[in-house]
Amino acid sequence: MIVDFTAPDRGTAPLTWGQGAIWDAIGKTAPDDHYFNFGRILEVPGTRTADQIATALAALVARHGALRTRLDLQGPKPLQRLADRGRLPVLLTDEDPGAVLAALTADRYDYGEEWPLRVALVTRGPRISHVVLAFCHMATDGLGSEVAVRDLRMLILRGSSLQAAPPAPSPLDLAHWQAGPDGRRTARRAAELWEGFPRRTMFDRPEEGRAQPPVWRAQLTSPALGLAVRAVAARHRTSTSTVLLAATAALVGRHTGRATCAILPIVNNRFRRDTTRIVSTLSQEGLFTLDVDRDFGALLREAEPATLRAYRSAFHDPLDRAAGDWVQPRCCFNDMRFADPGPAPCPPGDIVEALPRTRLSWPLSQEKLNCRFCVHVSGSLEVSVTADTRYLPRPGMERMLHDLEALLVAEAGAGPQPPLG
Amino acid sequence: MTGNTIRTRLAELVEESSDGVIPAELARTGGTSLSALGLTSLSRMRLVDAVEAEYDVEIDLDAEGWGLLDDLDALAAHLAAR
Numbered sequence: 087m088i089v090d091f092t093a094p095d096r097g098t099a100p101l102t103w104g105q106g107a108i109w110d111a112i113g114k115t116a117p118d119d120h121y122f123n124f125g126r127i128l129e130v131p132g133t134r135t136a137d138q139i140a141t142a143l144a145a146l147v148a149r150h151g152a153l154r155t156r157l158d159l160q161g162p163k164p165l166q167r168l169a170d171r172g173r174l175p176v177l178l179t180d181e182d183p184g185a186v187l188a189a190l191t192a193d194r195y196d197y198g199e200e201w202p203l204r205v206a207l208v209t210r211g212p213r214i215s216h217v218v219l220a221f222c223h224m225a226t227d228g229l230g231s232e233v234a235v236r237d238l239r240m241l242i243l244r245g246s247s248l249q250a251a252p253p254a255p256s257p258l259d260l261a262h263w264q265a266g267p268d269g270r271r272t273a274r275r276a277a278e279l280w281e282g283f284p285r286r287t288m289f290d291r292p293e294e295g296r297a298q299p300p301v302w303r304a305q306l307t308s309p310a311l312g313l314a315v316r317a318v319a320a321r322h323r324t325s326t327s328t329v330l331l332a333a334t335a336a337l338v339g340r341h342t343g344r345a346t347c348a349i350l351p352i353v354n355n356r357f358r359r360d361t362t363r364i365v366s367t368l369s370q371e372g373l374f375t376l377d378v379d380r381d382f383g384a385l386l387r388e389a390e391p392a393t394l395r396a397y398r399s400a401f402h403d404p405l406d407r408a409a410g411d412w413v414q415p416r417c418c419f420n421d422m423r424f425a426d427p428g429p430a431p432c433p434p435g436d437i438v439e440a441l442p443r444t445r446l447s448w449p450l451s452q453e454k455l456n457c458r459f460c461v462h463v464s465g466s467l468e469v470s471v472t473a474d475t476r477y478l479p480r481p482g483m484e485r486m487l488h489d490l491e492a493l494l495v496a497e498a499g500a501g502p503q504p505p506l507g
Numbered sequence: 508m509t510g511n512t513i514r515t516r517l518a519e520l521v522e523e524s525s526d527g528v529i530p531a532e533l534a535r536t537g538g539t540s541l542s543a544l545g546l547t548s549l550s551r552m553r554l555v556d557a558v559e560a561e562y563d564v565e566i567d568l569d570a571e572g573w574g575l576l577d578d579l580d581a582l583a584a585h586l587a588a589r
Contacts, residue, residue: 275565323543325547327548354549357549388570390548391568391570391572393548394552395568397549398552398568
């Protein structure tokens, strides 16, 4: 089926900083840039027909400009092109929603021509059971998709409008703010943090053991690690994300033999009131640097202000970054959890008991990636390392994940302290 | 602007930055670090941005700045002394 949508606004503007950053990453990963596609599955509340869902989808796309924005790729630099009307194809299927999502995210987007949202409605007899949404990363990041899914759910529940809700902020407005004096001042302050750190690549020594294809992902599913991270966060009064980032820095330091680590955490950049609920790609890499030649407690204390500096550095102009040839450690960290379970003390015995349930899998491999070492955190608790095996072969990836678990289990008082070197 | 007035306003900003997790009344009570009250890194960053915008200051995100951002009394005194 086709969903026709209309909206009051249209226009063309330069890319926002977030769009520019992901466009750069897409360019360096193509033709494997389907890597950046992601999606969500919404269980449809109540009993709704396809036409009712179509009405809600049209209202959703009208409300959030990002979902009707494509690129103008005719000039030397890409522009964002917001349409005030269009026709969104929607697939009707009775297949498993997870399989449908995998199919919808499998192919790269046509960034100039295709709408940045692929949709399928899963039918169960006469009603729709699920809406499957596949997002182009140029349109939004994970938190933005959460906003879109929440709004869609409300639109389905209420009929067709969110009249009581304030107007949604637009990526076009954000692009104008970023180009204005306040935006430039923010960009300048971020630039100072990047420019103050020497250029270095964390994984700069080729190693034996290249796999085919060269990029692989190892994923550790570890309830014990989940418990340990929360316990360590509680003991040190910090967040589980900071614990995992600091532990990653410690292990990267151990592997690369460097006393100071530079990691680029993906920061959601939703610190300002006008961007909290925007559907757009705001997430960008920040610069997190940490001296790791010390015990984990000391390292964690220094990680706190280092995290704030990373947050500030993350809201930057990618054009400044390119012009300034800023540090590119090729080492990133992405905590993709929508909800941090938070610090919580845990008896060491519970952690030890959970250890046998740890599992390692290899869910992804591909030819190209814009990075050499990426840690992703998801669920409760999966941690993966996606790496270029020319610089970190598969046994090293596996060892790093097990070392991460061992380090934090030990810090939680449930195992022997591994040497950090 | 007096330190007390600033402190009262900062407590409100703490509540806003933490999405209400730390009520202004609790933040105003004093004697406890904002970390101990549950201020997360993300909320702290929102607080930095709000304080800088409202008081037209820049707070260095070094160890000293971190200390200011964990202690409402110290932050109020710092802003009052400008």
